[in-house]
Amino acid sequence: xxxxxxxxxxxxxxxxxxxxxxxxxxxxxxxxxxxxxxxxxxxxxxxxxxxxxxxxxxxxxxxxxxxxxxxxxxxxxxxxxxxxxxxxxxxxxxxxxxxxxxxxxxxxxxxxxxxxxxxxxxxxxxxxxxxxxxxxxxxxxxxxxxxxxxxxxxxxxx
Numbered sequence: 617x618x619x620x621x622x623x624x625x626x627x628x629x630x631x632x633x634x635x636x637x638x639x640x641x642x643x644x645x646x647x648x649x650x651x652x653x654x655x656x657x658x659x660x661x662x663x664x665x666x667x668x669x670x671x672x673x674x675x676x677x678x679x680x681x682x683x684x685x686x687x688x689x690x691x692x693x694x695x696x697x698x699x700x701x702x703x704x705x706x707x708x709x710x711x712x713x714x715x716x717x718x719x720x721x722x723x724x725x726x727x728x729x730x731x732x733x734x735x736x737x738x739x740x741x742x743x744x745x746x747x748x749x750x751x752x753x754x755x756x757x758x759x760x761x762x763x764x765x766x767x768x769x770x771x772x773x774x
Contacts, residue, residue, distance in 0.1 A: 620720045620728040626713035637728045647698030
């Protein structure tokens with residue numbers, strides 16, 4: 617099972633845009649094509665900086681005659697995006713005013729939406745008020761009279 621972070625849209629924003637479910641964990645597409653994955657998820661600054669860093673590392677490796685070093689360092693950048701890409705998405709949503717509702721454990725995003733709806737009770741209806749429980753006066757115990765044992769006073773006496 618996977619963990620999904622539930623992000624709620626800003627209060628002043630468009631209500632047509634519902635919650636977003638961001639899977640917490642490693643992202644293979646972020647690892648394989650890091651700048652494209654970041655751009656696809658609208659992380660423009662992160663995508664541009666990742667592209668620039670990977671290009672600089674490749675050029676530095678070629679100019680020094682250590683192509684393998686540039687490739688290894690670019691691989692480390694891709695690993696970083698693979699491991700931290702989802703966290704970058706959550707951070708970007710927070711910067712845009714989204715709030716973190718919590719986490720939901722589910723197999724896929726559809727199940728995560730269902731579990732979130734069940735936990736929040738978003739079925740479109742107002743919850744029924746709780747019944748008021750009032751004890752029946754006829755079943756109440758009669759007041760105690762006579763001696764009391766222990767450290768208490770004797771009932772009926774001041």
